[in-house]
Amino acid sequence: MDRFQNLLRRIGWAVLTIAFVIVLNFFLFRILPGDPARAGVHDPRLKKDAVEAIRVRFGLDKPVINCFDSLNPIKVGNCGVNPLDTQFFIYVKNLFIGEMGFSYHTNRPVTDILVERLWNTVLLIGAGQILSVIIGVLFGILAAWKARTSIDYSALTISLLVWSLPTFWLGIILLFWGSANGFPIGGKATPGMSSMPLSVRWGDIAQHMILPTITYTLVYMGEYMLIMRSSLLDVLSEDYILTAKAKGLSVFQILRDHALKNAMLPLVTVIAINLGFTVAGAIQIESVFSWPGLGGAIFEAVNRRDFPVLQGAFLLIAVAVIAANLIADLTYTYLDPRVKME
Amino acid sequence: MNKKILYVIALIALVISACGGGGGTAPAGEEPSGQEGSGGTPSIVRIGWAGSPDTLNPGMAVLSESYTIFELVYDSMYELNMDGTFTLTLAESATVSDDRLVWTFKIRDGITFHDGQPLTAKDVAFSYNLYQSTEDYPWMGGYTSYFESVEATDANEVVITLTEAIPNIESQLVFLYVLPEHIWGSESAVEFDNVSMIGSGPFKMVEYAQSEFVHLAANKDHFLTPPNVDEAIFQTFENNDALVQAIKTGQVDMIMEMPATAVATLESEEAVEVFVGAPLSPTVTDIIFNQVLPENCPEGDGICTGHPALLDRNVRLALAHATDKQKIIDIIYLGNASPGLTLIPDGLGVWYNSSLADYEFDLAKAAQILDDNGYVDADGDGIRDMPDGSRSLTFRVNWPSDSVDGPRLAELLSEMWGALGIKTELQSMDPDALTAVCCPAFDFDVMLWGWGSDPDPNLLLSVMTSAEITTGSSETGYSNTEYDELYAQQAVEPDFEKRKELVWKMQEMVHDDVVYIIPYYDPNIQAYRSDRFTGWITGQPKLELSDPSSLTIIEPVK
Numbered sequence: 001m002d003r004f005q006n007l008l009r010r011i012g013w014a015v016l017t018i019a020f021v022i023v024l025n026f027f028l029f030r031i032l033p034g035d036p037a038r039a040g041v042h043d044p045r046l047k048k049d050a051v052e053a054i055r056v057r058f059g060l061d062k063p064v065i066n067c068f069d070s071l072n073p074i075k076v077g078n079c080g081v082n083p084l085d086t087q088f089f090i091y092v093k094n095l096f097i098g099e100m101g102f103s104y105h106t107n108r109p110v111t112d113i114l115v116e117r118l119w120n121t122v123l124l125i126g127a128g129q130i131l132s133v134i135i136g137v138l139f140g141i142l143a144a145w146k147a148r149t150s151i152d153y154s155a156l157t158i159s160l161l162v163w164s165l166p167t168f169w170l171g172i173i174l175l176f177w178g179s180a181n182g183f184p185i186g187g188k189a190t191p192g193m194s195s196m197p198l199s200v201r202w203g204d205i206a207q208h209m210i211l212p213t214i215t216y217t218l219v220y221m222g223e224y225m226l227i228m229r230s231s232l233l234d235v236l237s238e239d240y241i242l243t244a245k246a247k248g249l250s251v252f253q254i255l256r257d258h259a260l261k262n263a264m265l266p267l268v269t270v271i272a273i274n275l276g277f278t279v280a281g282a283i284q285i286e287s288v289f290s291w292p293g294l295g296g297a298i299f300e301a302v303n304r305r306d307f308p309v310l311q312g313a314f315l316l317i318a319v320a321v322i323a324a325n326l327i328a329d330l331t332y333t334y335l336d337p338r339v340k341m342e
Numbered sequence: 343m344n345k346k347i348l349y350v351i352a353l354i355a356l357v358i359s360a361c362g363g364g365g366g367t368a369p370a371g372e373e374p375s376g377q378e379g380s381g382g383t384p385s386i387v388r389i390g391w392a393g394s395p396d397t398l399n400p401g402m403a404v405l406s407e408s409y410t411i412f413e414l415v416y417d418s419m420y421e422l423n424m425d426g427t428f429t430l431t432l433a434e435s436a437t438v439s440d441d442r443l444v445w446t447f448k449i450r451d452g453i454t455f456h457d458g459q460p461l462t463a464k465d466v467a468f469s470y471n472l473y474q475s476t477e478d479y480p481w482m483g484g485y486t487s488y489f490e491s492v493e494a495t496d497a498n499e500v501v502i503t504l505t506e507a508i509p510n511i512e513s514q515l516v517f518l519y520v521l522p523e524h525i526w527g528s529e530s531a532v533e534f535d536n537v538s539m540i541g542s543g544p545f546k547m548v549e550y551a552q553s554e555f556v557h558l559a560a561n562k563d564h565f566l567t568p569p570n571v572d573e574a575i576f577q578t579f580e581n582n583d584a585l586v587q588a589i590k591t592g593q594v595d596m597i598m599e600m601p602a603t604a605v606a607t608l609e610s611e612e613a614v615e616v617f618v619g620a621p622l623s624p625t626v627t628d629i630i631f632n633q634v635l636p637e638n639c640p641e642g643d644g645i646c647t648g649h650p651a652l653l654d655r656n657v658r659l660a661l662a663h664a665t666d667k668q669k670i671i672d673i674i675y676l677g678n679a680s681p682g683l684t685l686i687p688d689g690l691g692v693w694y695n696s697s698l699a700d701y702e703f704d705l706a707k708a709a710q711i712l713d714d715n716g717y718v719d720a721d722g723d724g725i726r727d728m729p730d731g732s733r734s735l736t737f738r739v740n741w742p743s744d745s746v747d748g749p750r751l752a753e754l755l756s757e758m759w760g761a762l763g764i765k766t767e768l769q770s771m772d773p774d775a776l777t778a779v780c781c782p783a784f785d786f787d788v789m790l791w792g793w794g795s796d797p798d799p800n801l802l803l804s805v806m807t808s809a810e811i812t813t814g815s816s817e818t819g820y821s822n823t824e825y826d827e828l829y830a831q832q833a834v835e836p837d838f839e840k841r842k843e844l845v846w847k848m849q850e851m852v853h854d855d856v857v858y859i860i861p862y863y864d865p866n867i868q869a870y871r872s873d874r875f876t877g878w879i880t881g882q883p884k885l886e887l888s889d890p891s892s893l894t895i896i897e898p899v900k
Binding site: 049105116121172189192305 | 481587
């Protein structure tokens with residue numbers, strides 16, 4: 001019962017955080033300079049009437065917030081307007097009914113754009129995460145078990161090296177290498193294959209994923225390896241490991257039954273945080289390999305003052321990060337029952 | 343014992359390589375470019391570009407990438423040729439009344455849309471009226487502003503009545519694509535995403551994936567220019583290195599843009615041909631001087647904080663003499679651009695006043711001009727001062743933060759003008775913030791920006807008229823009643839030669855007054871693979887390999 005209440009409290013905090021993000025998101029983009037109705041377009045053909053019509057269509061002609069006369073001594077916002085007819089209220093109301101509005105730039109529903117891009121990002125970054133976790137953890141285990149041998153030192157050197165490589169640089173190098181070796185270097189699929197059978201299309205997507213996935217895996221596996229190694233080293237120096245060894249257990253048994261569960265704790269935190277940010281995509285990798293993911297969408301939206309897309313994307317990222325952290329907390333209690341949810 | 347771990351690693355390595363290998367072998371017949379046109383395999387031309395259309399709704403589109411696709415999928419009344427002239431396409435004849443106010447177009451018989459429905463005069467009138475009446479369309483208002491009425495008098499005849507006897511109806515109609523009324527009639531003009539894109543042009547839409555690709559198929563039944571190729575695919579590469587690498591390795595057959603730094607690399611490739619030319623819609627990079635006079639400062643919007651020295655033509659002239667355009671071009675475009683004169687670019691062909699002699703780069707002369715007019719360093723701090731000593735010649739220089747060349751241009755100007763004893767304060771600004779200080783606020787000294795041009799000079803000539811000071815189109819605040827009169831005259835001068843004379847005279851005036859310094863006209867740098875397709879249109883005043891003029895006639899290399 002205590003545990004259940006704690007869980008509820010956690011979820012409550014998560015919901016509150018999301019509510020805060022919703023409010024912050026709205027004001028964050030509106031204190032930026034610039035007029036989304038013009039979106040940086042400077043052209044004599046863009047008539048005042050057209051700008052005005054665009055403003056009305058996106059509700060930008062409405063007051064941003066009501067000033068709430070009685071509550072607000074400094075009178076921020078527009079006073080004397082109907083609070084239900086402000087941009088802020090309409091924004092919150094639409095969110096509750098699942099409406100994120102239309103992109104200023106492409107004129108498409110934000111939900112459509114985000115869903116399309118999210119799927120691409122999850123595909124790419126998901127594959128990269130899984131690979132980097134597996135490889136990183138395995139190398140970490142190997143290095144820790146073989147601590148202070150040449151295996152350890154080489155694993156350590158490689159991990160530090162790949163971890164410190166700039167992502168875009170590694171991406172460009174792989175792009176040059178890959179294009180010379182016949183790998184596709186742009187996009188997520190070869191255009192014009194929509195009539196092909198599904199298996200062929202998936203094969204094509206897999207081929208397009210190779211270079212960006214290698215880039216992602218290389219960059220992240222070093223981090224996981226280093227954390228795994230140091231945390232496992234700590235555990236392996238414990239007395240109970242010595243006891244296990246004395247009992248004549250095999251390496252596999254010691255690692256599986258005694259060491260790994262404890263050593264995994266710090267890694268779970270890092271993986272959870274990284275998974276949360278996975279949703280944001282990897283802007284650098286996505287732009288090097290022209291991968292149509294969320295990172296690219298955010299980058300483009302920033303350039304074009306596309307507030308609805310930015311609001312939607314930021315909300316999505318916030319929810320993902322908060323959810324990932326919540327899951328990490330829950331996983332903690334499973335991995336180590338001593339950890340109580342405070 | 344440790345072997346077990348090694349086994350696991352080996353197993354995982356195997357799985358990974360199997361995944362990679364599986365991906366590598368799965369797609370059957372996946373030649374990056376199917377260039378064999380004969381024997382069943384369709385000939386597909388693959389084009390790489392750095393952008394993607396913003397929307398396929400012709401009224402709503404802002405980006406030039408959208409227009410590239412519209413040109414291929416739709417027809418309009420006129421087609422713009424690579425030498426800057428126009429060809430009548432949809433109509434077999436165009437006649438104009440004596441007062442030049444009523445135009446009658448006879449639409450050709452037997453033109454059909456991609457869905458098989460006939461294209462008639464009704465569709466033309468419907469489209470023009472839609473463009474004119476939809477206020478939300480950002481560009482269309484400008485092209486339809488002279489329409490009094492547009493009517494389909496019968497199935498083949500469209501009558502356009504104008505409010506003014508404009509001499510350039512072609513350039514007004516060239517971007518007004520004809521839409522099928524049977525589809526658009528029942529859609530919301532603003533919200534319709536038009537992804538199925540039924541047009542009548544030489545190519546038809548197959549599939550569109552935003553920010554990924556546009557897949558077009560040939561319309562072999564096109565009434566004028568049925569393409570030789572079977573399909574055309576535009577693929578987006580978000581970075582230039584990938585674009586260059588894609589053509590080098592044959593993943594694409596043509597690229598529509600590339601950085602000047604890649605020209606030498608690609609020229610050394612045997613199968614790649616690189617071309618530099620004026621874009622279809624030329625763009626101008628300009629150095630803008632705030633020269634709005636206090637009495638012209640827009641009421642309400644105007645802040646007008648420009649440096650008083652810039653009101654003096656002598657100071658602007660000295661700056662022009664101190665600007666080494668060739669050096670700027672050599673550094674920014676590695677020599678692949680032409681030096682500019684006025685806002686009217688050489689890409690506009692006959693409208694460009696090629697008789698003007700530019701101010702030569704001569705630092706001594708520039709210094710002499712400033713000395714003669716009293717702009718000397720009075721307080722000995724190394725910076726010249728106003729003749730009355732009230733303030734030093736320190737200019738704010740701003741440019742849009744999304745400009746790739748802006749920072750380098752600013753640095754170069756700072757160095758060149760610095761040698762003259764003029765101080766510059768360089769700062770890039772967000773494009774919106776720049777618009778806010780620009781015009782009609784006039785809250786700046788010098789700005790580095792640019793213009794995109796219509797095929798007709800009227801648009802860019804209008805930018806320098808007094809009437810535009812309050813609207814925000816005039817970025818200099820230049821005001822010259824003689825110029826304004828000439829502008830009004832050329833806007834209604836029906837005789838081509840006479841109009842050309844007026845347009846040339848106007849360029850001479852703004853060049854004499856040093857309204858702007860134009861460092862260069864932006865080039866279009868494109869490349870194609872000579873081992874894939876042949877017949878690309880090059881060697882014309884304008885260069886656009888993605889234009890229907892090229893894409894409809896290219897053929898696979900035998």
